[in-house]
Amino acid sequence: MKKAIVLTSGGLDSLTCLALAQQSFDEVHALSFNYGQHHVAELEAAKRITEKMNIHHHIVECQFLGAMGGSALTDDSIAVEDYDPEGGIPATYVPSRNIIFMSIALAYAEIIGSSDIFIGISSVDYSGYPDCRPEFIDAFQKMADLGTKVGSEGQPIRFHTPLSLLSKAETVLLGTKHGVDYGMSVSCYRADTDGRACGTCDSCMLRKKGFEEAGLIDPTHYY
Amino acid sequence: MKKAIVLTSGGLDSLTCLALAQQSFDEVHALSFNYGQHHVAELEAAKRITEKMNIHHHIVECQFLGAMGGSALTDDSIAVEDYDPEGGIPATYVPSRNIIFMSIALAYAEIIGSSDIFIGISSVDYSGYPDCRPEFIDAFQKMADLGTKVGSEGQPIRFHTPLSLLSKAETVLLGTKHGVDYGMSVSCYRADTDGRACGTCDSCMLRKKGFEEAGLIDPTHYY
Numbered sequence: 001m002k003k004a005i006v007l008t009s010g011g012l013d014s015l016t017c018l019a020l021a022q023q024s025f026d027e028v029h030a031l032s033f034n035y036g037q038h039h040v041a042e043l044e045a046a047k048r049i050t051e052k053m054n055i056h057h058h059i060v061e062c063q064f065l066g067a068m069g070g071s072a073l074t075d076d077s078i079a080v081e082d083y084d085p086e087g088g089i090p091a092t093y094v095p096s097r098n099i100i101f102m103s104i105a106l107a108y109a110e111i112i113g114s115s116d117i118f119i120g121i122s123s124v125d126y127s128g129y130p131d132c133r134p135e136f137i138d139a140f141q142k143m144a145d146l147g148t149k150v151g152s153e154g155q156p157i158r159f160h161t162p163l164s165l166l167s168k169a170e171t172v173l174l175g176t177k178h179g180v181d182y183g184m185s186v187s188c189y190r191a192d193t194d195g196r197a198c199g200t201c202d203s204c205m206l207r208k209k210g211f212e213e214a215g216l217i218d219p220t221h222y223y
Numbered sequence: 224m225k226k227a228i229v230l231t232s233g234g235l236d237s238l239t240c241l242a243l244a245q246q247s248f249d250e251v252h253a254l255s256f257n258y259g260q261h262h263v264a265e266l267e268a269a270k271r272i273t274e275k276m277n278i279h280h281h282i283v284e285c286q287f288l289g290a291m292g293g294s295a296l297t298d299d300s301i302a303v304e305d306y307d308p309e310g311g312i313p314a315t316y317v318p319s320r321n322i323i324f325m326s327i328a329l330a331y332a333e334i335i336g337s338s339d340i341f342i343g344i345s346s347v348d349y350s351g352y353p354d355c356r357p358e359f360i361d362a363f364q365k366m367a368d369l370g371t372k373v374g375s376e377g378q379p380i381r382f383h384t385p386l387s388l389l390s391k392a393e394t395v396l397l398g399t400k401h402g403v404d405y406g407m408s409v410s411c412y413r414a415d416t417d418g419r420a421c422g423t424c425d426s427c428m429l430r431k432k433g434f435e436e437a438g439l440i441d442p443t444h445y446y
Contacts, residue, residue: 060287061284061286061287062287063284064283064284064285064327065327065330068330068331068334069334070330070333070334089372089375093372094330095329095330095333095334095371095372096326096327096329096330096333096370096371097330098370099326099329099330099366099367099370099371100323100326100327100330103319103322103323103326104287104288104319104323106318106319106322107288107291107293107317107318107319107320107322107323108291110293110318110319111291111292111293111318130369130370130371130372130374130375131370131371133369135369136366136369136370139362139365139366139368139369139370140366140370142362142365142366143322143359143362143363143365143366144322145362146353146356146358146359146362147319147321147322147353147354147359147362147363148318148319148322148353148354149312149316149318149353151353152312152353
């Protein structure tokens with residue numbers, strides 16, 4: 001019984017990873033995180049997606065992360081800005097978010113006996129977050145190999161980043177080929193409670209550009 | 224204003240780290256974790272210690288970790304065994320515990336503007352946990368440097384492990400020199416609600432041996 005874990009925000013990239021993992025593994029476990037993000041519509045999307053795909057879904061309560069503040073995604077006093085390709089690391093960066101989520105996935109993998117964790121990060125059409133770069137993933141893998149029981153015993157848990165070097169257009173083409181319905185996913189940082197998108201934040205702009213470049217109809221509901 | 228963060232279980236090693244950090248930093252923040260450990264007496268000890276030392280104390284709710292099970296410290300179906308120096312990694316190992324705690328400390332450091340995190344691990348008198356070894360800490364440091372905003376901008380957050388190469392005897396001698404009252408700390412994996420210790424688990428045996436070898440009176444309350 002080959003089990004995979006997929007970090008699942010409810011956005012376009014994690015939905016693509018769920019579809020890819022489901023093709024190669026007997027059992028897929030989606031891990032989502034309730035960390036005080038304002039755009040909880042993504043969590044609702046994750047629930048609908050995993051239910052429709054018949055995937056085990058676990059929501060991990062990480063309210064401590066939002067309570068710390070420091071990010072436009074969790075802190076009322078910091079605004080989510082419109083997309084600015086020259087703006088450096090944007091205010092939507094959440095300190096150590098991927099590090100914490102990958103660490104929790106690692107614990108879960110060791111406990112359920114999974115050797116494979118998927119994370120839908122990309123370093124092509126992305127917001128410049130340091131924890132989305134391939135060199136970070138390589139370093140995390142080395143740390144995980146040394147810091148876990150299974151890793152130290154020579155049976156490491158492997159992190160898969162199948163979208164790492166793909167543009168957003170290549171990702172949506174790949175997912176569409178695998179039958180993904182992107183209308184179910186919510187990427188917007190300012191999504192309303194119905195999951196409708198603003199169309200101008202980082203996440204919306206990258207997503208929109210992806211569908212345009214791929215020549216596909218954008219199924220996103222904008223408000 | 225130099226701020227340090229200290230991972231604080233309430234045991235002997237973290238208490239030593241609090242004392243060391245307090246000597247070199249203007250402001251010390253103790254981070255403790257409520258992760259469903261049976262020996263919650265250690266958290267109570269952490270509260271008393273930080274109050275007495277006038278240190279900021281933050282308890283992070285990580286119930287998800289205990290809920291996953293997989294460790295004798297959190298899972299009712301797995302027994303805490305007596306100390307066995309030849310027994311390999313014991314059942315008290317909590318998958319990815321230090322990785323998760325260090326990741327959360329990293330987020331907190333970045334948010335409050337601290338560049339220094341203390342963790343009281345040792346690889347001398349220890350239980351063989353993979354996430355206590357120097358090579359693990361080195362790998363975590365490299366990962367943290369790449370995965371955080373401050374790290375990627377050349378101002379990394381540094382992990383300090385001042386006890387890493389010290390025996391338990393050397394640790395208690397060092398702490399005693401700095402005025403530490405070890406009677407306040409609780410190390411036992413089977414501590415009762417009053418913080419009294421069993422005297423035979425891994426943690427008790429290593430602690431007891433430390434005081435014996437150091438020629439100091441063991442202030443631990445055994446039941």
